[in-house]
Amino acid sequence: MNFDTSCLHAGYRPGNGEPRNIPIIQSTTFRYETSGDMGKLFDLEAEGYFYTRLQNPTSDAVAARLCALEGGSAAMLLSSGQAANFFAVFNIASAGDHVVASSAIYGGTYNLFAVTMRRMGIAFTFVDPDCSEEELSAAFRPETKALFGETIANPALTVLDIEKFARAAHAHGVPLIVDNTFATPALCRPFEWGADIVTHSTTKYLDGHAAAVGGAIVDSGRFDWTAHKDKFPGLTAPDESYHGVTYTQRFGLGGAYITKAVVQLMRDFGATPAPMNAWLLGMGMETLPLRMAKHCANAQAIAEWLQRHEKVAWVRYAGLRGDKYYDLAQKYLPRGCCGVVSFGVKGGRAAAERFMAGLGLASIATHVADAKTCVLHPASATHRQMNDAELAAAGVSPDLVRLSVGIEDLDDLIADLSQALDRV
Ligand code: PLP
Numbered sequence: 001m002n003f004d005t006s007c008l009h010a011g012y013r014p015g016n017g018e019p020r021n022i023p024i025i026q027s028t029t030f031r032y033e034t035s036g037d038m039g040k041l042f043d044l045e046a047e048g049y050f051y052t053r054l055q056n057p058t059s060d061a062v063a064a065r066l067c068a069l070e071g072g073s074a075a076m077l078l079s080s081g082q083a084a085n086f087f088a089v090f091n092i093a094s095a096g097d098h099v100v101a102s103s104a105i106y107g108g109t110y111n112l113f114a115v116t117m118r119r120m121g122i123a124f125t126f127v128d129p130d131c132s133e134e135e136l137s138a139a140f141r142p143e144t145k146a147l148f149g150e151t152i153a154n155p156a157l158t159v160l161d162i163e164k165f166a167r168a169a170h171a172h173g174v175p176l177i178v179d180n181t182f183a184t185p186a187l188c189r190p191f192e193w194g195a196d197i198v199t200h201s202t203t204k205y206l207d208g209h210a211a212a213v214g215g216a217i218v219d220s221g222r223f224d225w226t227a228h229k230d231k232f233p234g235l236t237a238p239d240e241s242y243h244g245v246t247y248t249q250r251f252g253l254g255g256a257y258i259t260k261a262v263v264q265l266m267r268d269f270g271a272t273p274a275p276m277n278a279w280l281l282g283m284g285m286e287t288l289p290l291r292m293a294k295h296c297a298n299a300q301a302i303a304e305w306l307q308r309h310e311k312v313a314w315v316r317y318a319g320l321r322g323d324k325y326y327d328l329a330q331k332y333l334p335r336g337c338c339g340v341v342s343f344g345v346k347g348g349r350a351a352a353e354r355f356m357a358g359l360g361l362a363s364i365a366t367h368v369a370d371a372k373t374c375v376l377h378p379a380s381a382t383h384r385q386m387n388d389a390e391l392a393a394a395g396v397s398p399d400l401v402r403l404s405v406g407i408e409d410l411d412d413l414i415a416d417l418s419q420a421l422d423r424v
Contacts, residue, residue, distance in 0.1 A: 003186070004289045007065070007289060011061045011068065012064075012065070012282075021283075022058060022061045022279060025057045029051055032050075038050060044242060044245055052272060053266065054262060054266055054272075058275040058279050063077045063278075066218060070218040071189055071192065072191060073219055074218075074254060075217065075218040075219070076216065076258050077273045077278050079273050080201070080271065081181060083269075084216055085148075085179060085215075086271075087217060087265050088261075090120075090265065093122050093146060094234075096122075096143060097145045098123045098125065098141050098144045099113070099123070099124050100124075100125050100127060101113055101125070102126070102158075104128075104156040104158040105179070106153070106201075107382070110126075129158055129160055129165075136165070136168045137168055140168070145174055145231060146175055150180075151179070152183050152318070155340075157342060158324075159332060162190050162195055163193050165178075165194075166194025170194070173231060174228075177197045178195040178197070180199070181369070182338045183338060184205045184338075186289050188333055193332065196220050196222060197220065197257070198218045199218075204369030204370065205292060205338070206281060208285075208287065208371055209280075211284070212280045215271075217258065222253070225253065225256060226248050234247075235247045235248050242264070291371065295339030295406070295407060297336070299317065299319070299336075299405040300337070302403070302410075303317035305414055310346075311345060313346045314344045316341070319336065319337040339405040340402065340404050340405070342403065343400075344401070345399050346424075349398035354423060355420050359375060359417075360419070362416055362417075368404040369404055371406050373403070373405055373413055373416075376404075377401055377402075378396045379398045379400065
């Protein structure tokens with residue numbers, strides 16, 4: 001099936017007389033005839049469901065759909081994007097290990113890595129994603145277990161040179177993990193450029209309607225854990241908490257990483273999506289290609305319009321000729337650069353606040369990346385506690401407005417932006 005067809009049909013094929021839509025299996029537990037049948041599930045000797053904390057048929061169908069869209073070998077859903085990035089790294093790194101990450105990543109992920117996971121004994125080195133291959137290589141240590149970056153970074157809107165990052169990761173015998181939230185597989189499939197594992201905050205475009213918080217991890221199945229046995233004992237040596245199973249032996253390269261994350265981390269941390277939320281995600285993905293095309297077209301037109309506006313100081317959108325990331329976007333994002341645009345209003349913080357107050361159609365929200373246009377002024381919201389000097393250090397100028405362009409009619413959106421800029 002081609003991509004657009006997979007969005008509708010991958011992961012679930014109803015049998016004769018069965019529901020046309022993915023059924024919502026709203027059940028915590030599953031019944032068996034004998035204890036022996038259930039024992040086989042606990043020993044990972046048979047496939048099946050026993051408790052929704054680990055696996056649920058609705059979630060699995062939706063995970064399989066996303067797996068097909070990314071071109072992976074296995075996938076799992078989680079309760080949030082935060083849980084996805086935590087599991088993706090913690091599945092292969094533990095106390096005493098080290099991870100290299102791009103510094104241009106979502107603030108919540110930065111905090112998870114730099115504060116919370118550091119408290120768990122995992123060290124992180126953050127690198128400028130635009131650094132040279134030599135600088136990137138110099139960040140690795142013998143105990144490094146992964147390299148991490150975002151395809152289109154939130155909120156910096158930098159575009160990751162995935163091939164450069166993949167080369168560096170593989171030269172050091174570790175996988176490249178890419179958070180593909182803003183691009184979605186409709187705009188970029190990181191496995192095609194050498195990434196090994198993809199994560200998502202499905203809360204954004206994949207769901208697309210701001211209906212459910214969720215996350216996902218997809219494995220390409222291409223990283224050879226057994227070629228670096230000593231680095232990844234969790235995958236290549238027996239797991240005592242599962243009767244000595246060795247994941248790479250039992251599930252092969254295609255299944256080892258996700259199986260371990262499900263049976264070990266999901267078992268122990270329980271960051272499970274509700275079946276209803278998984279279903280909403282599956283429904284959202286059906287229209288992903290249509291929505292992403294409209295998001296991109298609207299955002300491109302608005303970025304160009306803003307660039308010509310006399311009250312706008314600057315615009316950042318990788319689809320604009322002359323943007324620092326234009327060339328990388330042409331390579332990795334030929335179908336568009338998503339719906340998120342950032343720009344500065346002439347007159348600084350006060351002007352940005354006046355502009356925001358004047359908007360009628362676009363909602364002021366901390367959310368990004370869904371069907372309805374929303375807008376955020378970080379200096380007076382998420383970064384409110386910082387003074388202008390601190391904002392500059394964080395790369396957030398006082399005039400910065402982050403606009404998440406939705407799929408409304410373009411003329412209506414421009415009319416709203418235009419009247420709000422007139423009031424500044
Ligand atoms: N990754 C990226 C790129 C994000 O933008 C976000 C949230 O904004 C997350 C991860 C965290 O996802 P969630 O809010 O679903 O936990």
